[in-house]
Amino acid sequence: DAGVIQSPRHEVTEMGQEVTLRCKPISGHNSLFWYRQTMMRGLELLIYFNNNVPIDDSGMPEDRFSAKMPNASFSTLKIQPSEPRDSAVYFCASSWTNYMNTEAFFGQGTRLTVV
Amino acid sequence: RKEVEQDPGPFNVPEGATVAFNCTYSNSASQSFFWYRQDCRKEPKLLMSVYSSGNEDGRFTAQLNRASQYISLLIRDSKLSDSATYLCVVNQAAGNKLTFGGGTRVLVKP
Numbered sequence: 001d002a003g004v005i006q007s008p009r010h011e012v013t014e015m016g017q018e019v020t021l022r023c024k025p026i027s028g029h030n031s032l033f034w035y036r037q038t039m040m041r042g043l044e045l046l047i048y049f050n051n052n053v054p055i056d057d058s059g060m061p062e063d064r065f066s067a068k069m070p071n072a073s074f075s076t077l078k079i080q081p082s083e084p085r086d087s088a089v090y091f092c093a094s095s096w097t098n099y100m101n102t103e104a105f106f107g108q109g110t111r112l113t114v115v
Numbered sequence: 116r117k118e119v120e121q122d123p124g125p126f127n128v129p130e131g132a133t134v135a136f137n138c139t140y141s142n143s144a145s146q147s148f149f150w151y152r153q154d155c156r157k158e159p160k161l162l163m164s165v166y167s168s169g170n171e172d173g174r175f176t177a178q179l180n181r182a183s184q185y186i187s188l189l190i191r192d193s194k195l196s197d198s199a200t201y202l203c204v205v206n207q208a209a210g211n212k213l214t215f216g217g218g219t220r221v222l223v224k225p
Binding site for chain 2: 031033035042043045048050055056091093095097103104105106107108109
């Protein structure tokens with residue numbers, strides 16, 4: 001298995017532009033997570049999906065952020081418009097979840113820089 | 116109070132020594148607990164799950180104390196390659212929400 005695949009690996013964009021991050025979870029996994037990591041705030045859960053349905057988006061910073069999971073093999077996180085404070089590493093993770101076992105496997109992350 | 120709290124460190128550890136650190140969690144209904152390891156500029160990876168009875172994996176020992184709501188990780192015979200950030204992860208009881216602590220940085224020195 002190729003693991004969780006994220007693209008792009010690096011993104012540099014200008015303030016005000018739209019940014020779309022992509023994630024392909026591990027085949028067969030039923031949960032998908034988007035995290036953001038910064039030095040100041042550590043790893044923050046933005047949103048997670050279970051069986052393609054958003055379960056908890058309380059971590060999404062504001063309306064500029066949106067996430068979709070149109071099918072079991074693809075998810076996007078979009079920032080529109082982007083701001084310099086959005087600069088961070090964004091991780092996608094997936095897991096097979098029953099009521100207890102929730103080991104999450106992470107992608108390599110997308111390093112976003114907004115200038 | 117943060118849901119999951121860790122001492123950020125760094126813990127400077129001589130090679131071969133033992134180091135231990137804790138993580139506290141606020142939700143008493145939390146079900147599952149994990150330790151992840153993250154190397155610089157890499158993604159987090161599962162180190163070990165934490166079971167109620169405590170568990171050991173080679174040089175690593177994890178403990179859970181539900182009464183005091185903390186988990187611990189102990190590393191024996193530290194190796195240079197153990198230098199990393201160790202993330203405590205708690206699965207909230209409702210749904211499948213994995214919450215990470217801020218991480219404890221460990222630096223093993225010759």
